[in-house]
Amino acid sequence: MAIRAFAATKAGGQLEAFEFEPPPLAPHDIEIAITCCGVCHTDLSLIDGTFFGLGDYPLVPGHEVAGRIIALGKSVDHLRIDQRVGIGFLCGSCGECEMCQAGDSHLCPAQEGICVGRHGGFAERTRVDGRFAVPLPDGLSDEDAAPLMCAGITTYAPFEELGLAPGARVGVIGIGGLGHLAIQFGKAFGCEVTAFSGTAAKEEEARTLGAEHFVASRDPASFAHLAGSLDLLLATADGDLPWAEYSNLLRPRGALWLVGFPSQPISIPGIALMSRRSSVTGSLMGSPEQMARMVQMVAAKGIRPMTESLPLQEVNTAIARVRAGQPRYRMVLSNDS
Amino acid sequence: MAIRAFAATKAGGQLEAFEFEPPPLAPHDIEIAITCCGVCHTDLSLIDGTFFGLGDYPLVPGHEVAGRIIALGKSVDHLRIDQRVGIGFLCGSCGECEMCQAGDSHLCPAQEGICVGRHGGFAERTRVDGRFAVPLPDGLSDEDAAPLMCAGITTYAPFEELGLAPGARVGVIGIGGLGHLAIQFGKAFGCEVTAFSGTAAKEEEARTLGAEHFVASRDPASFAHLAGSLDLLLATADGDLPWAEYSNLLRPRGALWLVGFPSQPISIPGIALMSRRSSVTGSLMGSPEQMARMVQMVAAKGIRPMTESLPLQEVNTAIARVRAGQPRYRMVLSNDS
Numbered sequence: 285m286a287i288r289a290f291a292a293t294k295a296g297g298q299l300e301a302f303e304f305e306p307p308p309l310a311p312h313d314i315e316i317a318i319t320c321c322g323v324c325h326t327d328l329s330l331i332d333g334t335f336f337g338l339g340d341y342p343l344v345p346g347h348e349v350a351g352r353i354i355a356l357g358k359s360v361d362h363l364r365i366d367q368r369v370g371i372g373f374l375c376g377s378c379g380e381c382e383m384c385q386a387g388d389s390h391l392c393p394a395q396e397g398i399c400v401g402r403h404g405g406f407a408e409r410t411r412v413d414g415r416f417a418v419p420l421p422d423g424l425s426d427e428d429a430a431p432l433m434c435a436g437i438t439t440y441a442p443f444e445e446l447g448l449a450p451g452a453r454v455g456v457i458g459i460g461g462l463g464h465l466a467i468q469f470g471k472a473f474g475c476e477v478t479a480f481s482g483t484a485a486k487e488e489e490a491r492t493l494g495a496e497h498f499v500a501s502r503d504p505a506s507f508a509h510l511a512g513s514l515d516l517l518l519a520t521a522d523g524d525l526p527w528a529e530y531s532n533l534l535r536p537r538g539a540l541w542l543v544g545f546p547s548q549p550i551s552i553p554g555i556a557l558m559s560r561r562s563s564v565t566g567s568l569m570g571s572p573e574q575m576a577r578m579v580q581m582v583a584a585k586g587i588r589p590m591t592e593s594l595p596l597q598e599v600n601t602a603i604a605r606v607r608a609g610q611p612r613y614r615m616v617l618s619n620d621s
Numbered sequence: 622m623a624i625r626a627f628a629a630t631k632a633g634g635q636l637e638a639f640e641f642e643p644p645p646l647a648p649h650d651i652e653i654a655i656t657c658c659g660v661c662h663t664d665l666s667l668i669d670g671t672f673f674g675l676g677d678y679p680l681v682p683g684h685e686v687a688g689r690i691i692a693l694g695k696s697v698d699h700l701r702i703d704q705r706v707g708i709g710f711l712c713g714s715c716g717e718c719e720m721c722q723a724g725d726s727h728l729c730p731a732q733e734g735i736c737v738g739r740h741g742g743f744a745e746r747t748r749v750d751g752r753f754a755v756p757l758p759d760g761l762s763d764e765d766a767a768p769l770m771c772a773g774i775t776t777y778a779p780f781e782e783l784g785l786a787p788g789a790r791v792g793v794i795g796i797g798g799l800g801h802l803a804i805q806f807g808k809a810f811g812c813e814v815t816a817f818s819g820t821a822a823k824e825e826e827a828r829t830l831g832a833e834h835f836v837a838s839r840d841p842a843s844f845a846h847l848a849g850s851l852d853l854l855l856a857t858a859d860g861d862l863p864w865a866e867y868s869n870l871l872r873p874r875g876a877l878w879l880v881g882f883p884s885q886p887i888s889i890p891g892i893a894l895m896s897r898r899s900s901v902t903g904s905l906m907g908s909p910e911q912m913a914r915m916v917q918m919v920a921a922k923g924i925r926p927m928t929e930s931l932p933l934q935e936v937n938t939a940i941a942r943v944r945a946g947q948p949r950y951r952m953v954l955s956n957d958s
Contacts, residue, residue: 336892383873391873391898393849445898512730528886536720536728539900546891549865554883555673558903561728561782563876566895 289407290599291342295333299599302342304403306411311359314414316369320430321405321596322348323606323615325461325522326373330399331603338400346405346617347373347398348433350426353417360414368426369417370579371405372433373397374569376413389416390569406599408619418575423583431461431589431614432582434569439466439518440578441570442541443473446516450474455514455533457501458521459486459493461613462543464590466518467493472585478514480507504529512560514538524548527564534562542566591616626744627936628679632670636936639679641740643748648696651751653706657767658742658933659685660943660952662798662859663710667736668940675737683742683954684710684735685770687763690754697751705763706754707916708742709770710734711906713750726753727906743936745956755912760920768798768926768951769919771906776803776855777915778907779878780810783853787811792851792870794838795858796823796830798950799880801927803855804830809922815851817844841866849897851875861885864901871899879903928953 291302309315327345329335349371353363363369376396377389384392398404398412420429432440439462448454454475456466463479470477471494479490484500491498499507504526510533517533519525522544531540531552542550543566552564570578581587592611594602596619606615628639646652664682666672686708690700700706713733714726721729735741735749757766776799785791791812793803800816807814808831816827821837828835836844841863847870854870856862859881868877868889879887880903889901907915918924929948931939933956943952 388873388898393873536725536730542891542895545895549888549890551886551888552901553886554879554903557901558879558882558905561725561902561904563900563902564889564894565898565900566891567898568895 287403287407287409289344289403290596291344291403292331293342295341296331299331299406299603302344306409307402309355309357309411310413311357312413312415313357313411314353314360314363314369314417315355315409315411316349316351316371317354317409318349318351318405318407318619319426320350320619321346321617322430322434323602323617324348324434325606326434327399328603328607338397340401343399344403344406345399346407348430348435349398349405349410350420350429350433354409357414363414363417363419368420370420370429370433370575371398371410371412371417372437372569372575373399374572375402375416387571387573390571406596406617416572418572418579421579421583424579427591427593427616427618428589429579430616431591432579433575435461435614436465436582436589437570437575437578438462438543438568439520440469440581441567441574442516442518442543443469443475444574444577446539448473448475448515451476452515453513453535454478455480455510455517456495457517457519457525457530458544459483459490460520462520464493464613465587466520467495468587470494472581472587478510507533516541518543520544522547527552528556531556531562531564534560536560536562538562540564589614593618595620624740624744624746626681626740627933628681628740629668630679632678633668636668636743636940639681643746644739646692646694646748647750648694649750649752650694650748651690651697651700651706651754652692652746652748653686653688653708654691654746655686655688655742655744655956656763657687657956658683658954659768659771660939660954661685661771662943663771664736665940665944675734677738680736681740681743682736683744685767685772686735686742686747687757687766687770691746694751700751700754700756705757707757707766707770707912708735708747708749708754709774709906709912710736711909712739712753724908724910727908743933743954753909755909755916758916758920761916764928764930764953764955765926766916767953768928769916770912772798772951773802773919773926774907774912774915775799775880775905776857777806778904778911779853779855779880780806780812781911781914783876785810785812785852788813789852790850790872791815792817792847792854793832794854794856794862794867795881796820796827797857799857801830801950802924803857804832805924807831809918809924815847844870853878855880857881859884864889865893868893868899868901871897873897873899875899877901926951930955932957
């Protein structure tokens with residue numbers, strides 16, 4: 285049965301109602317009735333044709349999917365009909381390379397993305413490889429789960445990977461779709477979180493989310509007093525930041541970790557890294573195994589994305605609001621069909 | 622008794638014979654009769670007054686010291702008279718901060734350097750804190766040990782810190798004082814080493830030192846075929862390299878590691894790091910504990926610095942040769958007095 289969806293038919297265009305025949309249900313596939321799908325800035329880049337050359341039209345965006353399993357391929361034995369699951373951008377990998385064998389399927393050079401060469405989650409249903417589905421715990425609603433599939437895992441993974449001890453000092457640059465989750469994860473991992481935002485009015489909210497300190501960071505002079513103090517500085521903003529000044533905030537062995545997309549190459553004096561054995565790294569997404577651990581932590585610790593919801597039919601309104609930076613903080617499309 | 626040494630009395634000047642009274646032998650100090658001292662590019666920067674503002678005149682350079690203990694402070698109980706030891710740049714730390722407590726005294730914010738606020742190793746004797754002395758094993762000569770105290774530890778530490786498994790793929794950019802040691806350490810750690818040099822004529826030597834592959838790297842096109850292949854890319858050259866192209870050679874989770882001093886800030890597209898969860902880091906020196914493990918490995922594996930030796934009295938000739946890049950590869954001053 286054809287799947288009803290919304291698609292961009294040309295770069296930057298409005299989304300239009302679109303129907304397509306799903307591919308056959310392969311042995312490892314599952315079919316999901318989508319209840320919620322988040323709207324990510326990456327969806328806008330895909331619609332606009334500015335996401336590193338990826339995406340073809342017609343293009344159904346959406347890579348923050350939550351829903352219910354309605355069909356199982358014949359080889360799927362770890363999931364069941366009616367089970368609630370989430371799907372992020374990653375929906376395929378070779379399974380054979382060193383990355384896949386090490387549990388790093390999200391780093392597989394042959395990885396497949398849900399909106400690249402197949403349609404995404406702005407739709408009523410989807411068929412995807414069940415090995416990339418994340419079972420959702422009871423304590424986590426579909427609306428809350430959806431943004432975790434991209435914004436959540438992207439901000440969760442650095443904490444898990446660094447293995448920060450409780451008490452570690454963490455900075456989060458930017459309080460938005462990613463940053464408001466990063467602050468909560470930082471608190472849940474027991475870290476002392478400093479939030480950096482160009483918007484001074486966000487201080488109260490940052491503290492409510494779990495930040496112990498707040499810096500109104502329009503001017504590097506505002507954070508110079510934090511030099512040498514941070515184990516992790518998570519950059520969730522996507523602008524061209526004063527990287528040299530920010531890198532100066534790292535403690536020895538500290539990491540500046542990019543999770544937003546800097547608009548320009550980042551430029552840092554080598555001595556800033558060498559003298560402290562500090563590093564600059566970055567990541568996108570995480571592995572399915574990390575996602576599974578994330579949703580358990582979210583349910584256990586009461587972490588909640590701040591979301592705004594609109595029906596899927598109002599997808600163009602939703603996109604316009606995301607383009608304007610209006611949602612506080614994550615837009616979710618809900619499917620009533 | 623006064624110590625005879627050679628000192629720069631002004632920025633960029635020739636070194637001149639110089640005598641100074643050593644400080645009193647403190648409880649943790651040892652006095653060393655210096656047999657050999659390496660000449661490092663950092664010494665030239667110190668002489669020239671261009672090393673990040675450090676150094677005062679008269680300045681006795683030299684931070685690659687090997688020699689024999691001739692006096693012990695009253696609290697030194699882990700060393701003995703006549704024992705052979707080495708001393709690098711690091712000769713003091715607070716002992717109390719988190720870095721020191723974690724064995725990272727070389728990252729202590731209050732660390733003390735041998736040529737900064739005290740005189741260095743272009744001298745017949747020196748008094749330093751014995752806790753920063755590295756006992757030298759029998760299989761390692763003083764002339765070979767001296768360059769290991771800076772060039773050696775700087776290139777050894779990244780291998781130890783990354784914990785690379787045998788078979789890991791390592792690139793070494795630059796075959797010089799640092800690079801010729803890095804290739805040998807890479808081989809000793811069981812890695813598959815690719816040497817990058819702008820000088821095609823160094824291929825045979827690189828292979829003799831242990832490199833399995835060689836790239837004449839004047840043009841980034843020469844190494845584009847290595848994209849996504851390296852676990853560690855050690856940059857020992859001090860120029861402004863094509864960082865974006867080099868970072869593209871990293872495998873997922875790979876590290877570009879600076880050990881030379883880039884002349885300009887390094888500039889890398891964020892997506893290059895994010896898409897592979899790769900990193901840029903850097904380091905100077907290593908801890909005394911790492912140095913102790915290094916000299917054991919060097920002795921066990923037959924690693925040998927390639928050195929050229931001149932008497933200490935010919936220090937200005939030695940410096941001129943280092944400035945001109947003539948030694949193959951490390952200049953060592955020997956003390957016959």
